[in-house]
Amino acid sequence: MSDQNFKAEILAAAKKIGIDLIGFASKSRFDSVDAQHNPFSIFPEGKTVIMVGKRICRGALRGIEEGTNFGDYALFGKNWLEDEFLSLACYDLVRMIEDNGWEACPIFPNPSELGPQGVSVAQGRPEPNVYPDFDYAAVACGLGEIGRNGLFLTPAFGSRQRFHMIITDAEIEETPLFSGSVCDGCGKCAESCPLGAIDFSRPVEIHVCGKVMQVASINYDLCKVCKNGACVNRMHASARPDRVAALCNRSCMCHLDEMGSLTNQFERPFRTRDAWSIGENRPAESRNTDAANVLGGSFSKDGDRRAR
Numbered sequence: 001m002s003d004q005n006f007k008a009e010i011l012a013a014a015k016k017i018g019i020d021l022i023g024f025a026s027k028s029r030f031d032s033v034d035a036q037h038n039p040f041s042i043f044p045e046g047k048t049v050i051m052v053g054k055r056i057c058r059g060a061l062r063g064i065e066e067g068t069n070f071g072d073y074a075l076f077g078k079n080w081l082e083d084e085f086l087s088l089a090c091y092d093l094v095r096m097i098e099d100n101g102w103e104a105c106p107i108f109p110n111p112s113e114l115g116p117q118g119v120s121v122a123q124g125r126p127e128p129n130v131y132p133d134f135d136y137a138a139v140a141c142g143l144g145e146i147g148r149n150g151l152f153l154t155p156a157f158g159s160r161q162r163f164h165m166i167i168t169d170a171e172i173e174e175t176p177l178f179s180g181s182v183c184d185g186c187g188k189c190a191e192s193c194p195l196g197a198i199d200f201s202r203p204v205e206i207h208v209c210g211k212v213m214q215v216a217s218i219n220y221d222l223c224k225v226c227k228n229g230a231c232v233n234r235m236h237a238s239a240r241p242d243r244v245a246a247l248c249n250r251s252c253m254c255h256l257d258e259m260g261s262l263t264n265q266f267e268r269p270f271r272t273r274d275a276w277s278i279g280e281n282r283p284a285e286s287r288n289t290d291a292a293n294v295l296g297g298s299f300s301k302d303g304d305r306r307a308r
Contacts, residue, residue, distance in 0.1 A: 023141030111239030142175030
């Protein structure tokens, strides 16, 4: 049986160490996930997945919105946030859980679409490395939904957060699935994309634990050469690009702000002047990928994490 007192202790510890978002999912919520992407392939005796998140401060995106400073978002909104701020918080929560006698396995958000990078160590085991789908896990942990723009959205911050995962053998009461809706299907993301990479006319259904989400068809090859804030995935060039700072998502942010859809509210609107944009709608193969690297080494087009 789950221990309500221990869950309360975890929540209190998470708040103390500055975790903004936390949700819990039982092992059964991952029954339909294949072994190559199932977190319990990493820890078969585990009982619970815990997703922990820290917000991307809206101000970290200010330089991108104005088109005047790109590097500081790469640090405070992406690299440092994942590698240091959130990793330390995740580590501290893992320590707290293990201090109580339960094993806790921290997982970094490597791209789940990467294929196996080794051979199975024994018959019946998946090949290393197993990289869980963090969007699936965040939905399963009741933290939000995948919006029509293909990004994970929470009712507090919209798309402005990053996550780490903890797998533990402690049985903890799961968080109810998010039953509301953050995305209202306004289409601002598609309208603002100068490359025409987002197609609302051909939606794709994503199913997670019985929750069905409609997501636009997205040409990620175009996103990889976008010069409007998107960047090639820093973990691996073949993975989906990072679009949190892209014009499409910043337009989504502005709409959610205007509608008062998020609990994290501000005194002033994020966008107060016309948005800048570079490029036009033409095939990815005709575009210059070197020119897309306008955001500097931290947004390296080849996905090399060392290029910072």
